[in-house]
Amino acid sequence: MLEGCEGEILVELEKAVRNFDPDFILIPNSKFAVNYVSERAKANGLKLSLSRGLAVEGRWVDFNGRVVLDLRCFEEFGLAGIAELCNYSMLPPELAVGWPVGRLVDSRQCYEAIRRNVLLPVARSPSTAFRSLSEFHMADKGGLTFNPKVGVYENVCQLDFDSQYPNIIVKHNISYETVIDVGSVLREPRGFLAEITEYWLNRRLHFKRLAKTLPEGNLKIYAYQRQKALKAVLVVVYGYSGCSWNRFANVKCFEEINRISRKILIDALNVAEEEGFEVIYADVDSIYVHKAGAKLEDYEELRNLIVDETGLPMSIENWFKFIAFLPQQTNSGLSATKRYFGKLMSGELCFKGIEARRYDYPEYVKEVQLRMMETLFDAEDLSEVASNVDRVLGVLAKAVKALIEKRVPVEKLVVYKALHKDPREYSSMFPHVSAALQLMQHGYEVEVGDLIGYIHVRSRSKNQLTRVQAAQLVTGYYDAEKYIEMLVEAAETILSPLKIDKAQVRATLVGLR
Template identity: 30%
Template sequence: MTETGLEGLLELARLCRMPVQQLARTSTGTAISSLQLLQAYQNGILIPWHKQQPEQFKTADELLTADKGGLVFVPELGIYGDVAELDFASLYPAIMAKFNISPETLDCPCCPDHRVPELDRHTCRRRRGLVPQVLEPILAKRARLKRLKQTATDAQARQTYDRRQTALKWILVTSFGYLGYKNFVFGRIEAHEAVTAYSRELLLQAKELAEAAGFRLIHAIVDSIWVHKPHVGEREVADLADTISRAIGIPLAVEGVYRWLIFPPSRTHPRLGVPNRFVGVFRDGTLKVRGLECRRHDTPPFIAQAQQAVLQILTQARTPPELARHLPEALDVLKTSARQLWEGRVPLHDLAITKQVSQDPDAYRRPCDTAIAAHSLLARGVRLAPGESVQFVITAAGDPDPACRVRPLAWGVSPEGYDRAKYVELLLRAAETVLGPLGYDYAKLNELLELQPAACR
């Protein structure tokens, strides 16, 4: 309901033939199950009460080939300008529809020449599969809703169309997961593997077509590619997307062209990038952030807001070289935030770290912060179940006594306050993610801002 609202809920209720009240309290998996069962009934297919189709035996070599998943490139580290991001629309469901992938169409006896890339399998050409029959109208309707959203002049209409297409997006996403779910009536892991095999092949084809058009691939992940070409224009990028779409047979949309785009290094392997971690600004001024601290649910709000403030300053840069001009202002924001931390002026609720309890408090084997907070609450009669969240504040990160390291936020203000040095460290680590590629790593930030307790009192 958060993303789709009532409009999306009603869209799914009509599509899946389910009561609104029931759909609001169930998962999208139940919705796609309802759709597929209805299609099977309409086709006169006998639906088994309990599935009895185990996974086929594979050798170790066959398993390594089949179970690769989607293709993910390691991004080239650095700061780039004139980068275009292109995304396949609902890639996996589109592959299932285009190549007729369904449990009953895989390895049919009539079409051995319709091969699946890399795998010793084939799909049927003669009869339409159940899963493609279900997905085709959803794909078409979502594409139509997205076009209506783009042409709508009224803000309320755009929001309605967006919520409806978002609801259909989650149905399509779930359909792929259920295709490989062993306990689902129409699930078959071999069909799931066939979809990812096609996706790897199509992504490589898109890469080759982009390079043939004079672009350089700097990153690709499953259903998206990032390509660079100096002084590239929007029209040239749109032409590339059309060329790839026609060649592959699946729509490729232009997400946008970046003014500047940063791929920061991994903290554990500084020479490598992280596939789903980047930040950039499109030419229309829109900021796109993935994988940074301000997007994580376990980042303290104060740290996330400080990083977001730095990013907002950098959005003023129109080219990569202009980023350096805005560094002094960004550093001033960091220094102000660090001073607030050192002086103890930040409310505890803005420093709370939210973590999910993954097991019963008594089952934790080592004193991680989540376990310590859960045990502290248990000592006062509050037992958290796996899946519940706990909020805590770091009070003394290096204390030999684990019970003193963190304090549940529910306990309120503590006499010892919070661990100022630790929170400044978290602040600088978050800043390093953005400013590191610009030459300001953690050590340089610490030295430049002179973040010592005495200097900030």
């Protein structure tokens, strides 16, 4: 911890970097932080040399010879994963983690094209598919999804096709030059995209196997980081195949991948139903199946039958003791896709698309929602799950009381949201825009892409600029009612599969406020 006046702290920072001599410097919200340090160095008349060797002229803060990365990127992929992104894209670390993944794919494709003496097209591919609306609708149906029925289920197994889209590309020789039309693909010669994808797919699967089989330790962690980074790239290869920003793009290539994917999912569902399994939910490359009394061996046998039928590898991704599927937020009469929570047979919680996964909900709300989830699933069967509703509401009541009594640290109430353009260009005063403008008024430099943290302080104020306060400017005060409303929403998510809505949740809090 560095202490002193601002100028002294900056000088001590320079000394600390020189003494530690790090290769990598990891900074939360790095763009914002580097710009801020540069502004403060300039204001104090200091030129900070945080570099190795010669400083770069014209900069108030110089990191020459060191790699500066955003802490969140490092936490997501780790050093081994970042190295894998560099290896794939042929780019230095700052660009490999800073560029959109589509640009990494473009970098690799350009390198591979040059290796093969293929002339590079212009950076953006002109549209080559002029069709009527009905023709477009028939050709581009996207992935196939079967909505679940809202409710709580037990003994459900999630079966996932391993890297389905990359495997389709490799197995069916999908490439920009091989897809003549939807349903018509050249088998020879080997396609440009298929050949590139095959190497990186095999590499990803190699590290995925190592991550599962290696003993606990650094090697296991590194293998996991590498496969995770390659997964992020391979997922984008599919979507990028028909994108107009792809210099090699062929939209029929994208549509053919989707057509094959839909057929594979239907084949998988047919096999499951023929074997007596109930399909609870299916989403593009995943199916969630149930059979009364089924054991892990039964689900493994089903997986093997589906692999034999489709020719694509498949894994048991999760085996749920309980899983809850939610209604749509805009229409409670319809079920939502990609939005569920559950408890695995191992005892771990598994969830997707709910508040605990979102950046725009504060840490405190997420922690309380996880406690409510644990409480609901502290059961042996579905009847016990239903009987835990009062206990869940008890968790909510304690959390609400802590907010009212101002016992919640303000740091746990920060909400984050990214800026997608200059704050002055927004036509509406969203909370994060208001916070960004506050920071600018206090001398902070704010850039597009920055994660802006803020606290709700006066949510009902007529002046939109005073409804929130930027996290860097907090005084300790917060609007308890606003955060209580967030907790109510989080509780409704947990209880809605049991037909309990927000009004019923609010009714249990009468007398606390």
